[in-house]
Amino acid sequence: MKKSVLSFGTLALLAGGLWTIAVALEGAEEMAVLRAEVRAAQGYDEVDVARAVLSAAQITSFAQNLEFCGYLGLDAAGVIRSSEVVRGLVDECSPLWPDDLEVVxxxxxxxxxxTGAWSEVPTVIDIEADEDxxxxxxxxTPGGRFWFVDTEAMEVVQLCARGACVxxxxxxxxxxxxxxWQSYTYQELLDREAAQ
Structure with missing residues (x-):
């Protein structure tokens, strides 16, 4: 009968794997709570729903240091709801277009x-993606700023200053x-990013 021998490195790898599983489960619980909070945020005022959804997402976003995203849209009853929450990466997130909402x-x-990222203002990519x-x-943003990306005017406007509502x-x-600044035009965003 052959004996199994596990090296210290193998044990460490197994222990690391168990730790990874524990972290993934904790992340899954956070996602379940976040999804429930986002589903609960609904109404007839787009800005109010956006603020409620982003307020819920901020906590998990900070804890996991990842972007979270989605779409807002009207359901069949005319109520504004969020699409499914998507977990992105540190500096990008690609939401899934919903079939059951008229996206707005x-x-x-x-x-x-x-400290190495400029994240207090929406980016050129943010405004271009919405325009597309x-x-x-x-x-x-991490500083608690709440921005509106207006693709008709091609500008971004702070709806709430730092820590005022998210x-x-x-x-x-x-x-x-x-x-x-309180607002930036598309050109001002280009200039700001070029200067970084």
Missing amino acids: ASWHTHAAYD EGIDGYVA PVDVAYVPGSEGYI
Whole structure:
């Protein structure tokens, strides 16, 4: 009869695998809570629903340091709801277009605060992606700013200043990106990103 021999490295790998499973389960529980909170956020005012959805998503976004995203749209009864929540990467997220909603806007978070990232203002990519789909958008930042992406005017406008209506990452350092304007045109976003 042959004996199985596990090396220290194999044991460490197995233990690491178990840890990974535990982290994945914890992430799954966070996602289940987030999805329930997003499903509960519904109504007839687009901005209110966007703010409620992004407020719910911010906490998980900070904890996992990932972007979360989705679409807002009208259901058959004319109620504004979010599509399914999608977990993205640190600096991107691709929502799934819903079949059961008449889409009016996108929404996404900007993950957790990172000293090396400029994430307090929607990006050129954010406004271009919404324009390509023919919709507007909403963005929440680690500093707790709530933005509207207006693709008709091709500008982004702060609906709420830092910490006024969506959660703030506790690690966020005020002023780390300099002065943040109330709004930026598409050209101003291009200039801002070119200067970074």
